[in-house]
Amino acid sequence: MTRSFEQYLRPGVKATAFCPGCGHGILLHGILRAVDELGLDREKLLFVSGIGCAAWIPSPHILADTLHTLHGRAVAYATGAKLANPALTVIVVSGDGDLVSIGGNHLVHAARRGVDLTVICANNEIYGMTGGQAGPTTPVGAISATTPRGNPYPTFDLVKLVLGAGAAYVARYPVTQPRPMTDAIKKAIRTPGFAFVDVASPCPTQFGRRNRFEDVGALYDRTHDLVMPREEAAMRPPSELAGRLVVGEWTPEDLRLGAGIAHDGPGPGGPPC
Amino acid sequence: METLAELLPRAGGVFVQMEDEIASISAVIGASWTGAKAMTATSGPGFSLMMEALGYAVFTETPCVIVDVQRAGPCTGQATRVGGGDVMQCKWGMHGDVEIVALSPWSVQEMYDLSVRAFNIAERLRLPVFLMADEAVGHLHETAEFHERIAVEQRDRRKGLPPFGHPDPGGVPPMPCFGDGENLLVTGSTHDDRGYRKVEEPQVHARLVERLRQKVLLRRDELVDVERHMLDDAETVIVAYGFTARGALAAARELRGRGRKVGLLRLRTLWPFADKEVAALDGRARRVFVPEMNHGQVAGEVRKHFRGDVVGYGQTDGEVIPVATIVREVERIS
Amino acid sequence: MLTRVRFGGLGGQGIVLAGSILGEAATLAGLNAAGSNSYGAAARGTACRSDVVLSDEPIDYPHLAAADVLAVMSQAALEKYLPIVTPNGIVFVDDFSVKAPADDGRSFHSVPATATAVREFGGRQSANIILLGVVLGAVDIIPLEAVRDAIRATVRERFHAANLRALELGVEFGRAARRF
Numbered sequence: 001m002t003r004s005f006e007q008y009l010r011p012g013v014k015a016t017a018f019c020p021g022c023g024h025g026i027l028l029h030g031i032l033r034a035v036d037e038l039g040l041d042r043e044k045l046l047f048v049s050g051i052g053c054a055a056w057i058p059s060p061h062i063l064a065d066t067l068h069t070l071h072g073r074a075v076a077y078a079t080g081a082k083l084a085n086p087a088l089t090v091i092v093v094s095g096d097g098d099l100v101s102i103g104g105n106h107l108v109h110a111a112r113r114g115v116d117l118t119v120i121c122a123n124n125e126i127y128g129m130t131g132g133q134a135g136p137t138t139p140v141g142a143i144s145a146t147t148p149r150g151n152p153y154p155t156f157d158l159v160k161l162v163l164g165a166g167a168a169y170v171a172r173y174p175v176t177q178p179r180p181m182t183d184a185i186k187k188a189i190r191t192p193g194f195a196f197v198d199v200a201s202p203c204p205t206q207f208g209r210r211n212r213f214e215d216v217g218a219l220y221d222r223t224h225d226l227v228m229p230r231e232e233a234a235m236r237p238p239s240e241l242a243g244r245l246v247v248g249e250w251t252p253e254d255l256r257l258g259a260g261i262a263h264d265g266p267g268p269g270g271p272p273c
Numbered sequence: 274m275e276t277l278a279e280l281l282p283r284a285g286g287v288f289v290q291m292e293d294e295i296a297s298i299s300a301v302i303g304a305s306w307t308g309a310k311a312m313t314a315t316s317g318p319g320f321s322l323m324m325e326a327l328g329y330a331v332f333t334e335t336p337c338v339i340v341d342v343q344r345a346g347p348c349t350g351q352a353t354r355v356g357g358g359d360v361m362q363c364k365w366g367m368h369g370d371v372e373i374v375a376l377s378p379w380s381v382q383e384m385y386d387l388s389v390r391a392f393n394i395a396e397r398l399r400l401p402v403f404l405m406a407d408e409a410v411g412h413l414h415e416t417a418e419f420h421e422r423i424a425v426e427q428r429d430r431r432k433g434l435p436p437f438g439h440p441d442p443g444g445v446p447p448m449p450c451f452g453d454g455e456n457l458l459v460t461g462s463t464h465d466d467r468g469y470r471k472v473e474e475p476q477v478h479a480r481l482v483e484r485l486r487q488k489v490l491l492r493r494d495e496l497v498d499v500e501r502h503m504l505d506d507a508e509t510v511i512v513a514y515g516f517t518a519r520g521a522l523a524a525a526r527e528l529r530g531r532g533r534k535v536g537l538l539r540l541r542t543l544w545p546f547a548d549k550e551v552a553a554l555d556g557r558a559r560r561v562f563v564p565e566m567n568h569g570q571v572a573g574e575v576r577k578h579f580r581g582d583v584v585g586y587g588q589t590d591g592e593v594i595p596v597a598t599i600v601r602e603v604e605r606i607s
Numbered sequence: 608m609l610t611r612v613r614f615g616g617l618g619g620q621g622i623v624l625a626g627s628i629l630g631e632a633a634t635l636a637g638l639n640a641a642g643s644n645s646y647g648a649a650a651r652g653t654a655c656r657s658d659v660v661l662s663d664e665p666i667d668y669p670h671l672a673a674a675d676v677l678a679v680m681s682q683a684a685l686e687k688y689l690p691i692v693t694p695n696g697i698v699f700v701d702d703f704s705v706k707a708p709a710d711d712g713r714s715f716h717s718v719p720a721t722a723t724a725v726r727e728f729g730g731r732q733s734a735n736i737i738l739l740g741v742v743l744g745a746v747d748i749i750p751l752e753a754v755r756d757a758i759r760a761t762v763r764e765r766f767h768a769a770n771l772r773a774l775e776l777g778v779e780f781g782r783a784a785r786r787f
Contacts, residue, residue: 043454065451068460080300085307109292414642523668
């Protein structure tokens with residue numbers, strides 16, 4: 001039986017601002033499904049976001065308290081709200097450029113403190129709203145507005161970064177795997193302490209077009225083809241992991257074991273496009 | 274902050290040391306939206322770092338208190354020495370046009386009393402209020418009286434009304450908080466009275482900015498707080514604020530002892546500026562002397578409103594302006 | 608009656624603490640007190656001073672333009688602050704690190720604050736409290752019981768005994784200086 005999530009949307013909002021083919025709509029659906037399946041008290045639900053396309057996933061769409069903040073600062077605002085009112089369930093939804101570049105310091109320190117937040121990173125490998133500039137998750141070699149000859153810099157592996165900073169739960173799934181993605185969001189919300197979900201969400205307009213994925217389907221095929229479960233990645237040599245999207249769930253226990261945390265490649269993006 | 278770390282949890286509050294000043298003011302704003310009274314304190318470059326989020330606080334009408342213990346800048350400058358160069362920054366350091374409220378304490382007693390006042394104004398007007406102290410006041414130990422009971426402004430958390438709009442010019446809408454079941458939509462973009470982004474409608478932006486300005490300007494009479502010392506027959510009036518005003522008062526008394534008709538207009542509110550109070554010196558005082566630990570930030574404002582001679586004296590060497598210097602300079606111009 | 612006291616020395620010597628205890632003690636004794644400190648960004652070794660103004664009247668201006676009492680633990684502090692000592696002011700120097708000049712209408716007293724601290728307590732840490740005791744023994748400012756209370760209120764409990772003993776040693780030096 002299909003469920004309607006209309007009740008979770010602000011009545012006045014008629015359509016999202018997302019481009020055709022954007023992955024963020026799927027993520028919005030996943031978040032609402034997670035909230036619904038967990039039966040969360042919406043009066044005590046607060047979404048915090050920064051600046052960028054992903055920051056628009058909760059604001060204005062979701063009918064709950066939403067705090068749409070400044071570029072990079074969402075996690076710091078969320079920390080203040082959660083500490084001042086621990087009864088709130090606080091979920092940060094923002095992009096990779098916002099959370100990891102501008103807000104990188106806030107992200108790692110919130111993970112270190114272990115504040116009970118859920119941070120969902122809609123990772124499209126680029127600064128979308130501001131015009132397609134490279135970010136810390138842009139694959140090596142990818143063309144962006146600021147890397148016309150290909151991005152020369154390695155990327156952050158957000159799983160390693162946030163887990164290393166002290167998160168209690170970290171997961172990575174693409175929007176092309178909506179059910180495990182939604183389950184990971186549910187687990188993150190239920191996790192006491194800091195939880196982080198890295199969601200690969202394709203950006204046809206800024207990333208796809210520049211990198212010759214003229215067809216939205218081709219871009220989704222790329223994401224789909226890059227996926228490798230962490231269990232499989234653990235058995236492969238590092239040379240086969242470069243650029244793969246290693247998916248799964250991780251906890252501090254994995255840090256202790258020291259292996260199979262994530263792929264050892266340059267990041268979740270593909271090889272030079 | 275070290276004292277707050279000790280005392281706040283004992284009083285049922287929460288203290289958190291964030292990773293930087295940007296995070297601190299951001300957490301303050303997040304906490305304020307849950308209904309908490311929230312503050313942070315800083316000085317020097319840390320104050321510069323807070324400017325972005327302070328603009329957010331103004332625009333989202335978030336009550337909060339920022340204590341800036343001014344030190345000798347620019348930049349890292351003299352990290353442990355006194356300065357007064359942030360007077361304009363607290364008013365104009367955020368991009369865009371804003372009106373804020375800034376108070377200027379000159380003693381330990383007023384650090385306490387004006388902190389209370391700052392929170393009450395912040396709650397009543399839904400805006401950031403600045404306690405613009407300086408290092409000399411910040412490092413002062415003094416006999417002070419702490420009250421058993423203080424008047425605390427309760428936030429208007431009525432539900433069901435637009436949280437970002439008011440029909441009156443300068444009207445302050447009620448502010449229900451996160452968790453009150455109001456499905457609040459808070460954004461730093463231009464928004465309508467329910468919080469929906471309206472970034473392409475000129476009249477929405479103009480109306481919002483104007484209401485936020487008028488919240489302060491229409492209440493200037495209740496916000497502006499000055500002290501008048503020996504002004505009745507004063508030919509020379511010293512206009513001063515912060516720690517410098519204490520030296521100015523001592524200097525004025527000394528000059529009176531020497532037969533000089535000198536008085537002091539002390540600004541306990543920096544913003545909104547005491548324009549009427551300064552203008553009222555016209556016709557009585559012949560000249561105004563403005564000693565300050567910057568190069569004329571308040572003297573320039575005084576010149577806009579006092580038509581006679583305005584002589585500024587700026588000292589920015591990391592030391593307070595000695596009483597003897599003020600005495601000497603006033604004698605020189607009189 | 609207005610008394611203006613300046614402690615001067617180097618960061619780490621406890622100059623600021625000496626001033627704080629004096630100010631706290633004055634408040635406990637029912638006087639008005641105003642104190643201000645000046646120090647460098649480095650916690651140890653840079654010039655620092657602690658000023659205390661004591662009065663039975665409310666204090667209008669809390670800083671010092673002149674000092675009735677100066678107590679220093681570094682030569683640089685003596686040279687820097689000597690000009691503000693009033694013509695009949697009184698100056699105490701720690702003989703471990705400071706050479707006192709000849710009296711010039713103002714009286715100079717060289718006291719073994721650091722040496723006594725090392726001898727009695729095996730370290731220099733109590734020299735500041737000994738110097739504070741010297742000032743209080745030589746000049747009638749506030750009752751000693753208020754100073755003892757201030758030490759109990761300011762210093763961590765495990766250091767109470769040593770600090771109270773250091774105070775008494777300083778007071779004895781101060782009383783001897785008074786007999787000059």
